[in-house]
Amino acid sequence: MGAVPEDRAKTTSTPDGSLRPEVPGASLPLADVTVVTLEQAVAAPLATRHLADLGARVIKIERPDGGDFARHYDRTVHGESSYFVWLNRGKESITLDVKEGTDRVVLNAMIAAADVFVHNLAPGAAQRLGLDAESVRTGHPGLIHCVISGYGSGGPYERKKAYDLLLQCETGLVLTTGSPTEPAKAGLSIADIATGMYAFSGILTALYERRATGEGASLHIAMLDALGEWMSQPAYFAAFTGEQPRRTGARHPSIAPYGPHRAGDGATVFLGIQNEREWSRFCHEVLGRPELATDPRFACNVDRVANVESLTAIIEAAFAGWGVNEVEVRLEAAEIANARLRPPQEIFDHPQVVARHRCRQVHTPGGPAPALLPPVIDPRHESAMGAVPALGEHSAALRAEFAAAQPWAHSASNPLDTNSTPAPPSARTTSDLP
Structure with missing residues (x-):
């Protein structure tokens, strides 16, 4: 620190x-x-x-x-x-x-x-x-x-x-x-x-x-x-579907891809896709796999959630050739939301906190x-x-x-x-x- x-x-x-x-x-x-x-x-x-x-x-x-x-x-x-x-x-x-x-x-x-x-x-x-x-x-x-x-x-x-x-x-x-x-x-x-x-x-x-x-x-x-x-959203979900929200660790239970993915150097990067435009851009510009944008397994968010294990494997296979820094550069270039997994103490020295003078003594x-x-x-x-x-x-x-x-x-x-x-x-x- x-x-x-x-x-x-x-x-x-x-x-x-x-x-x-x-x-x-x-x-x-x-x-x-x-x-x-x-x-x-x-x-x-x-x-x-x-x-x-x-x-x-x-x-x-x-x-x-x-x-x-x-x-x-x-x-x-x-x-x-x-x-x-x-x-x-x-x-x-x-x-x-x-x-x-x-x-x-x-x-x-x-x-x-x-x-x-x-x-x-x-x-x-x-x-x-x-x-x-x-x-x-x-x-x-x-x-x-x-x-x-x-x-x-x-x-x-x-x-x-x-x-x-x-x-x-x-x-x-x-x-x-x-x-x-x-x-x-x-x-x-x-x-x-x-x-x-x-x-x-x-x-x-x-x-x-x-x-x-x-x-x-x-x-x-x-x-x-x-x-x-x-807790209102999970309560609505459970009350009107009769199903309990799924526990998915650090991944989102109802959006995919949205969560942690391993890079080639073993570090973890989190990314989130919120709509079909981002999904297409992710496939074309980050993964270099344009055919995935129209793959029936991943055609819409509901399909991607249903096949999240296969999707995660495909993404991590692409990321395997890159370190976490290069993955972040590619995601930023494609305007895909992403974050690095940081320990709590780094918030005081986070580059955005430091640049904006947001920490005092x-x-x-x-x-x-x-x-x-x-x-x-x-x-x-x-x-x-x-x-x-x-x-x-x-x-x-x-x-x-x-x-x-x-x-x-x-x-x-x-x-x-x-x-x-x-x-x-x-x-x-x-x-x-x-």
């Missing part, structure tokens, strides 16, 4: 791809938005990190005894977790025991000053702690209250624990992925990512609406709904690390890309800031007040907190 220049974090890409110095204090779209979040793992932190990238102040509340458990998934980035580094840049970290009187007053004060409150507390925990939307927004109607859960409110699964792999199973994703003989999970936290992105877009929508109405919102995003939406407690800029490019400003916080790094400053809390945070009419939460501490469990 190549080094990312330190000064890269202090420059902004212009529309022509050149760099200009970043203007200190330049306004970002959410610069006047404060987010308080009781979060851990992936979905909620992903949503709030995107808010931070857009300039929002994000205050992350963590357990005193170890913090967000995603901090401990691995120790790969200068001793920090790769998950935590990815998901938590630009946030302030404070450790609070939200069931303890003094800490709860601090939490109340922060929520009273917030525009957005996010949590992914265990099912039922928010109500026991008085942090549900009804309780919180009674005294703060302009607040956008966002809940992330596994299965949503109501129904037989409401209190069922939910982790990414388990939602992949429940939505059918695992049965559509893998080899013909063995199903497989997706290689990344796809249920969490889908949920986090819907939470992000929902919060942005609520902020936009609040400008006109002055009213906040009570949002709820369930992992089942988020990944279920992404962020600070972590253990040292600098590369980070990709968010995908949306706006030439008016660059994303904040703040530091990844150490556990409780901002506790002292935040406690001092909110010590003189607004009267609302202490009043008897405040549903968040420690003295008026619905359930006493003895009725709450340690599993309530993220």
Whole structure:
């Protein structure tokens, strides 16, 4: 992995791809938005990190005894977790025991000053702690209250624990992925990512609406709904054909040729044919086998899928005389979509990423690390890309800031007040907190 220049974090890409110095204090779209979040793992932190990238102040509340458990998934980035580094840049970290009187007053004060409150507390925990939307927004109607859960409110699964792999199973994703003989999970936290992105877009929508109405919102995003939406096409296919989608490894189950093919040097190139014009061009200009364009076995996509094993053998026989570089040159010349199989770490040094200056450097407690800029490019400003916080790094400053809390945070009419939460501490469990 190549080094990312330190000064890269202090420059902004212009529309022509050149760099200009970043203007200190330049306004970002959410610069006047404060987010308080009781979060851990992936979905909620992903949503709030995107808010931070857009300039929002994000205050992350963590357990005193170890913090967000995603901090401990691995120790790969200068001793920090790769998950935590990815998901938590630009946030302030404070450790609070939200069931303890003094800490709860601090939490109340922060929520009273917030525009957005996010949590992914265990099912039922928010109500026991008085942090549900009804309780919180009674005294703060302009607040956008966002809940992330596994299965949503109501129904037989409401209190069922939910982790990414388990939602992949429940939505059918695992049965559509893998080899013909063995199903497989997706290689990344796809249920969490889908949920986090819907939470992000929902919060942005609520902020936009609040400008006109002055009213906040009570949002709820369930992992089942988020990944279920992404699984709609396989669901339609199975429901209306009576057949389960075929598991085909890295090949596409219903388009051919579309997937990996070996070159003569043993390397793998991926290619995709999307229509009959491309198929004819591929046969004539790449394979040098024009007769294949009208071969009845491969006359249309349905025929090519039915005879994909024979087709793959023919393609790899042609590729056997070329190394992967020459195969790519031929495919590009014929305007056939293709890609090289790369390991994940190469994304930071990908030639297109480097050419477009899409990588920056962020600070972590253990040292600098590369980070990709968010995908949306706006030439008016660059994303904040703040530091990844150490556990409780901002506790002292935040406690001092909110010590003189607004009267609302202490009043008897405040549903968040420690003295008026619905359930006493003895009725709450340690599993309530993220």
